[in-house]
Amino acid sequence: MPARLFYENGDGAGRTMATIKDVAKAAGVSVTTVSATINDSAPVSASLRARVNAAIAAVGYVPNPVARNLRLGRSRQVGLIVPDISAPYAAGLARSMQMALSDKGYAMFLASNGGDPARELADIARMNDHQAAGLVMVPAGLGARYAVRLAETIECPSVIIDRVIEGAPFDCVADDNALGARLIARHLLQLGHRDIAVIAGRTGDSVSDERLEGLRAPLSDAERPILEALICRDHPREDQALRATQDLMSRREPPTAIVTIDTVQTRGVLQGLKSMGLKAPDDVSLISFDGLHFSAGFDPEITSLDQDIPAIAEAAAEMLIGRLEAGAAGREKPPRLLRLPSRLIVRASCRRPG
Amino acid sequence: MPARLFYENGDGAGRTMATIKDVAKAAGVSVTTVSATINDSAPVSASLRARVNAAIAAVGYVPNPVARNLRLGRSRQVGLIVPDISAPYAAGLARSMQMALSDKGYAMFLASNGGDPARELADIARMNDHQAAGLVMVPAGLGARYAVRLAETIECPSVIIDRVIEGAPFDCVADDNALGARLIARHLLQLGHRDIAVIAGRTGDSVSDERLEGLRAPLSDAERPILEALICRDHPREDQALRATQDLMSRREPPTAIVTIDTVQTRGVLQGLKSMGLKAPDDVSLISFDGLHFSAGFDPEITSLDQDIPAIAEAAAEMLIGRLEAGAAGREKPPRLLRLPSRLIVRASCRRPG
DNA sequence: ACAGTAAATTAGAACGTTTTATTGGTCGCC
DNA sequence: GGCGACCAATAAAACGTTCTAATTTACTGT
Numbered sequence: 127m128p129a130r131l132f133y134e135n136g137d138g139a140g141r142t143m144a145t146i147k148d149v150a151k152a153a154g155v156s157v158t159t160v161s162a163t164i165n166d167s168a169p170v171s172a173s174l175r176a177r178v179n180a181a182i183a184a185v186g187y188v189p190n191p192v193a194r195n196l197r198l199g200r201s202r203q204v205g206l207i208v209p210d211i212s213a214p215y216a217a218g219l220a221r222s223m224q225m226a227l228s229d230k231g232y233a234m235f236l237a238s239n240g241g242d243p244a245r246e247l248a249d250i251a252r253m254n255d256h257q258a259a260g261l262v263m264v265p266a267g268l269g270a271r272y273a274v275r276l277a278e279t280i281e282c283p284s285v286i287i288d289r290v291i292e293g294a295p296f297d298c299v300a301d302d303n304a305l306g307a308r309l310i311a312r313h314l315l316q317l318g319h320r321d322i323a324v325i326a327g328r329t330g331d332s333v334s335d336e337r338l339e340g341l342r343a344p345l346s347d348a349e350r351p352i353l354e355a356l357i358c359r360d361h362p363r364e365d366q367a368l369r370a371t372q373d374l375m376s377r378r379e380p381p382t383a384i385v386t387i388d389t390v391q392t393r394g395v396l397q398g399l400k401s402m403g404l405k406a407p408d409d410v411s412l413i414s415f416d417g418l419h420f421s422a423g424f425d426p427e428i429t430s431l432d433q434d435i436p437a438i439a440e441a442a443a444e445m446l447i448g449r450l451e452a453g454a455a456g457r458e459k460p461p462r463l464l465r466l467p468s469r470l471i472v473r474a475s476c477r478r479p480g
Numbered sequence: 481m482p483a484r485l486f487y488e489n490g491d492g493a494g495r496t497m498a499t500i501k502d503v504a505k506a507a508g509v510s511v512t513t514v515s516a517t518i519n520d521s522a523p524v525s526a527s528l529r530a531r532v533n534a535a536i537a538a539v540g541y542v543p544n545p546v547a548r549n550l551r552l553g554r555s556r557q558v559g560l561i562v563p564d565i566s567a568p569y570a571a572g573l574a575r576s577m578q579m580a581l582s583d584k585g586y587a588m589f590l591a592s593n594g595g596d597p598a599r600e601l602a603d604i605a606r607m608n609d610h611q612a613a614g615l616v617m618v619p620a621g622l623g624a625r626y627a628v629r630l631a632e633t634i635e636c637p638s639v640i641i642d643r644v645i646e647g648a649p650f651d652c653v654a655d656d657n658a659l660g661a662r663l664i665a666r667h668l669l670q671l672g673h674r675d676i677a678v679i680a681g682r683t684g685d686s687v688s689d690e691r692l693e694g695l696r697a698p699l700s701d702a703e704r705p706i707l708e709a710l711i712c713r714d715h716p717r718e719d720q721a722l723r724a725t726q727d728l729m730s731r732r733e734p735p736t737a738i739v740t741i742d743t744v745q746t747r748g749v750l751q752g753l754k755s756m757g758l759k760a761p762d763d764v765s766l767i768s769f770d771g772l773h774f775s776a777g778f779d780p781e782i783t784s785l786d787q788d789i790p791a792i793a794e795a796a797a798e799m800l801i802g803r804l805e806a807g808a809a810g811r812e813k814p815p816r817l818l819r820l821p822s823r824l825i826v827r828a829s830c831r832r833p834g
Numbered sequence: 835a836c837a838g839t840a841a842a843t844t845a846g847a848a849c850g851t852t853t854t855a856t857t858g859g860t861c862g863c864c
Numbered sequence: 865g866g867c868g869a870c871c872a873a874t875a876a877a878a879c880g881t882t883c884t885a886a887t888t889t890a891c892t893g894t
Contacts, residue, residue: 145850156874161852168853171872192555192611193850196546196879203610206590211578212571220574221565221592228591228603233610236560236590237582238575249582256557256587257546400779425754425779499880510844515882522883525842547880550849 144185153181164189195257203233204446205253207246207263211238214419215389215435216264219287222439223262230447232259243267250279260446264288268330283449283457285442290332295461297449299442302465303333303415306431307340309470310413313429314383315344318478319411323356323374323381325367325391334362337387337415356381367394368401375402375410382479383411392417392428411476415468427473437466498539507535518543549611557587558800559607561600561617565592568773569743569789570618573641576793577616584801586613597621604633614800618642622684637803637811639796644686649815651803653796656819657687657769660785661694663824664767667783668737669698672832673765677710677728677735679721679745688716691741691769710735721748722755729756729764736833737765746771746782765830769822781827791820 150157155174162168163178170178181187195201206223208216216238224234235253239245246266253261261284265276273291285297314322324341327334338357358370367386371394374381386392392414399405399412406412406426414420417430441464449456504511509528516522517532524532535541549555560577562570570592578588589607593599600620607615615638619630627645639651668676678695681688692711699706712724721740725748728735740746746768753759753766760766760780768774771784795818803810 143850147850157851158853158874158876159872162873165852169872174873188609190550190611190850191609192546192550193879194852196544196550196849196881197851197853199879201546203589211565211575212568214566217566217571220590224565224590224592228606233589233606234591235557235587236574236578237588238578252582252587255542255545257544497880501880511881512844512846512883513842516843519882523842528843544880547849548882550851550879551881551883553849 143190144187146187146189148185149178149181149187152185153177200450201257201259202231203235203256203258204260204262204450205235205237205249205256205258207237207239207249207253207261209239209241209246209264209266211236213389215288215416215433218418218435219264219439222436223443226440226443227447230443232447239266241266243272247275247279250276254279254281258282260284260450262287262442262446265291268328268332283446285446287438287442288333290336290463292332297442297445297461298463299438299445300463300465301333301416301433301438302467303336304340305465306415306468306470307337308344309468310385310415310431311341311344313470313472313476314385314411314413317383317411317476318480319383320479321353321356321379321381321383323358323384324387325358325361325370325384325395326387327360327391328362329360331362334387341385361391361394364390364394364397367391368398371395371398372402375399375404381410383413383476386412386414386417389414389416389419392420392430406475407477411479413476418471426475428475429473430471431468432471433468434466441466497544498541500541500543502539503532503535503541506539507531554613554804555611556585557589557610557612558614558616558804559589559591559603559610559612561591561593561603561607561615563593563595563600563618563620565590567743569642569770569787572772572789573618573793576790577797580794580797581801584797586801593620595620597626601629601633604630608633608635612636614638614804616641616796616800619645622682622686637800639800641792641796642687644690644817646686651796651799651815652817653792653799654817654819655687655770655787655792656821657690658694659819660769660822660824661691662698663822664739664769664785665695665698667824667826667830668739668765668767671737671765671830672834673737674833675707675710675733675735675737677712677738678741679712679715679724679738679749680741681714681745682716683714685716688741695739715745715748718744718748718751721745722752725749725752726756729753729758735764737767737830740766740768740771743768743770743773746774746784760829761831765833767830772825780829782829783827784825785822786825787822788820795820 146157146160149160155178159170159174160178163170163175191202204227206220208219210216211220220236227234235256235258237249239249243266250261260282261280263284264287270292273294277294285299287299288301290298290300322345324338326338329335361367361370384395386395395412404410412428414428414430416433417428418432420428420430445462500511500514503514509532513524513528514532517524517529545556558581560574562573564570565574574590581588589610589612591603593603597620604615614636615634617638618641624646627648631648639653641653644652644654676699678692680692683689696706715721715724738749740749749766758764766782768782768784770787771782772786774782774784799816
């Protein structure tokens with residue numbers, strides 16, 4: 127005899143969910159009174175309030191959020207859309223975001239689109255369909271045209287994370303890339319590095335552009351100007367960073383330090399060094415924006431600028447829910463841009479040159 | 481002047497969502513006919529069907545899933561509950577699961593509870609509240625008592641992943657741990673290892689127990705019986721595995737190979753070896769269940785038994801949706817247990833002993 | 835041509851809430 | 865003591881669907 131499924135009576139003769147009507151009957155009041163008691167939406171005398179609460183406990187009533195959503199026209203569900211949930215950044219974000227949201231009584235949808243802008247737009251549409259009250263997203267696409275499509279597709283208050291989309295009507299939470307660049311530059315200069323290479327991501331990607339631009343000034347403040355020849359632009363893929371590393375390290379005068387703009391590039395550099403039998407920090411120093419997860423048991427552990435992902439998630443959740451709870455009023459306010467600082471964590475991949 | 485928010489007219493004078501009623505009016509038919517057209521729930525003549533479809537396109541109608549859910553008493557949302565979404569296993573699962581579900585028109589809630597059973601039960605309750613139609617979960621708790629609490633709390637068809645919960649009324653998708661153990665044992669024996677250590681997780685954790693038990697027989701088939709002294713039971717934490725490694729490698733006759741039962745233990749062993757200045761595979765061979773993500777740019781890349789996470793996710797999604805779509809009938813069927821094979825991927829952390 | 839039946843269409847109830855408008859009751863005030 | 869003014873409580877409508885039961889239309893067989 128097979129095990130019996132406990133929920134087999136879910137819609138049969140078994141216990142059925144208690145409704146607000148049952149509570150009203152049990153308490154001997156109207157459903158309006160019950161609703162008013164639950165939501166404090168109208169004055170209820172103390173005696174009735176007590177009766178109602180007792181009845182709620184007695185019948186084990188829990189409000190049906192679907193019915194409430196239908197009536198109210200909004201839900202307590204927000205969607206998180208990321209390019210790749212299996213990337214450590216997105217995974218950490220999802221984790222913190224979910225906790226922040228559930229603390230406030232919201233559930234979180236998740237969509238992971240593989241970095242494909244078309245799929246991302248589909249994800250947004252699906253979340254609209256499922257009546258997400260708000261969206262938090264790390265956008266997959268770039269550029270002004272994509273921003274327009276985003277704004278057209280999104281129908282609810284939204285917070286954009288990581289990337290700054292110019293002029294779009296969204297709140298943003300992003301890394302303070304300029305500050306981070308200064309920290310990195312200072313660290314390398316203090317160690318005595320002068321020939322510093324930078325491997326950047328796609329041109330037009332606000333994160334990569336801001337970080338690269340942020341490095342330029344402080345590095346040029348040093349005794350000699352930044353060496354343009356050591357800057358590798360538009361290397362968004364890991365294999366490109368690998369190739370670039372091989373090129374850089376084959377030069378007559380190789381750089382003494384490499385700055386990677388993102389984890390993808392960092393991985394590429396590590397592969398590139400390995401392919402040449404080189405190693406940080408012995409042969410070259412390596413420092414990475416966003417390298418938190420290269421510290422686990424990595425050898426060497428990479429000195430990097432680590433974002434405070436829980437703080438980002440909490441800030442985004444707060445911004446979003448602030449707008450949601452404010453109702454129509456909250457939507458009128460102009461979009462906000464919040465920059466959160468990263469911290470430079472010195473690990474083992476940098477040392478004095480020479 | 482601040483940027484204007486495109487959605488500021490969301491509930492004001494702006495465009496309002498078209499309802500099925502609008503479609504009916506536009507097509508000159510009843511709402512029943514429109515509904516029948518959309519759902520194929522009743523025969524509709526070709527001519528009316530055409531009129532209705534035209535009207536739907538004209539007014540830009542999209543069904544309101546909240547209203548539908550209310551009426552139907554079920555939703556097209558399923559919840560995924562994992563101990564820690566930032567763990568690679570869970571992240572990969574979430575990614576594949578979300579894709580599998582969205583292909584079938586379902587949205588996915590995500591909850592990550594930090595491995596705390598109490599929070600997990602709360603997550604389940606919240607998903608119940610939000611009317612999740614089904615649940616997929618990697619349970620945080622262990623043991624029969626916890627299984628009972630799970631069964632009491634869960635109100636919808638559910639699939640348990642990874643861990644096998646005895647006698648509980650849930651479908652399960654799990655790794656074929658016995659097969660995996662045989663593969664690992666064979667690999668090590670073929671290389672010539674005889675003194676093989678095993679570092680296992682919590683006793684009572686079905687995954688750990690099955691894997692350890694699975695190793696026993698094939699290792700004892702070899703010329704000498706398995707060395708009980710080299711088996712470290714109940715080492716669920718990373719620091720315990722670290723300590724165990726130090727102990728093992730300090731023995732007069734240290735093992736020539738270490739098998740780790742899970743990624744946590746693997747990390748611990750790597751730390752332990754590093755702390756002693758040892759390295760795999762030079763000083764000891766290392767092989768891990770579940771080590772996929774130690775291959776990225778790891779040095780050495782760890783030979784491991786890799787689960788096919790997309791296959792697991794797809795199987796679970798299919799099982800769950802199968803039950804959901806079958807309605808009441810689907811709930812009567814006895815729970816299924818599906819074991820999926822892992823593949824042994826030979827990387828660089830094992831070699832012949834001596 | 836007419837009853838009888840099958841097929842196509844529709845009106846209306848129901849799902850579980852929130853909210854608007856209304857009732858009934860208590861009080862103060864002249 | 866009667867009249868409006870407030871307060872607590874309620875009945876009923878509304879949200880956007882689906883589905884049951886009733887109605888209309890079309891068609892078949894004699």
